[in-house]
Amino acid sequence: MSAVGAPTTGDFAGAPRGRPLAKCSQIPTDGTVRLAPRARSLYKHLAPRNRWAEVAASTPADCPQRPGRDFSKHPLTIHIPTQSTKSPDGRFDCAAGKIDRCPFDCVVTNTRAATADVVLSVTPGASVRAQGHCPLQKTAHFSMETEVYYPSLAITPESMRSWDFIGTTKLASDVPLGYGGWFDFNLFEPPVPKTADAMAVAVISNCAGHNRRLEYIRELVRAGVTVHHLGACDHNKDWSPPSGMSRGRFVDKIDMLRPYKFTLAFENTNDPDYVTEKYFQPLVAGSVPVYMGAQNSELYAPAPHSVIRTDDFADARALAKYLLFLASNEEAYNALLEWKYTGVSHGFAHAMAATTDMHSHCRLCRLARETLEVEVGDRDALSPETVLAPQTKDEAPGAVPYPGMGG
Structure with missing residues (x-):
């Protein structure tokens, strides 16, 4: 068995442009992500300076941002001004405080706006400044929406004047927020037999996507690809959990996809790094993703082809x-899995390590803590792993198991 999956019939005329079909043994086993410094002109906070002499006199006694802080006794605090205390993935609860699996002393709360180290907004398009009276308090904005719908999320000098730290799906963000990191799942679950009476499945409920994805799917259907639409758009097939009971929205979606050879994983917009659960769910389900979306989506592919x-x-x-060819050629199809x-x-x-090995709130904790330590004179500069971000992919030999994805 070869190291990676690839179609094995080089004579097929419908092969993807730029990706010639070849024997599996001829395909390089993909590459690594180069770490590169972020642009200093945009990320001014990634070169913090000692400010303690400027703010010492104006720092109230109840503000924890000061030299010599013992974080084991006074952990860094992230305040989220929201009614909800639980994160979308359940890894923290403001009532409990601690962030699960975070090696840093850090708590999340919704009751300490005045003295928190970081005030974090998670509302798309919101803009808040520090809410307390501590001069070194920081602000952050997290959103997993796309800047196509929310232009304020674009990483620009203007947006960096509104926030100290920004977390978006962009790998160049201070805290990259990858959809692959919000749920625990087993990427290596074996595929199940493809018993559906349609080649492909689509689950789309936003019928007004910017990229005309529904029109593209209709063209596929006219060309002979059979598609079950399980979402609200072009709905033609109902679905219910095999056991009769829901296992949760995310798991149910994976169960929906399992019996189909292909999943039409079409985003609602084609924005670099905006790679949502639509991409990862079919990978878990063992249904080959047919993807429309981020132009750099190959960075997120588990293997070539x-x-x-x-x-x-x-x-x-x-x-x-090409899909019709794969559907009728078991060897070529199985190579994709x-x-x-x-x-x-x-x-x-x-x-994936850039967005999954450490929870986003834990990454924010590290960045904020090191920044504050520099500003009070306890640290000379940020550590290299804090100021480096994934930028490009290089070819390198070898395939590796990845237990971080639940395997």
């Missing part, structure tokens, strides 16, 4: 021809 990208085809008819048995590429492991 594990994801089929619409960008690699001239039009929907060319893609349909071979990575589940051989391990993921180094590039995928590094990209």
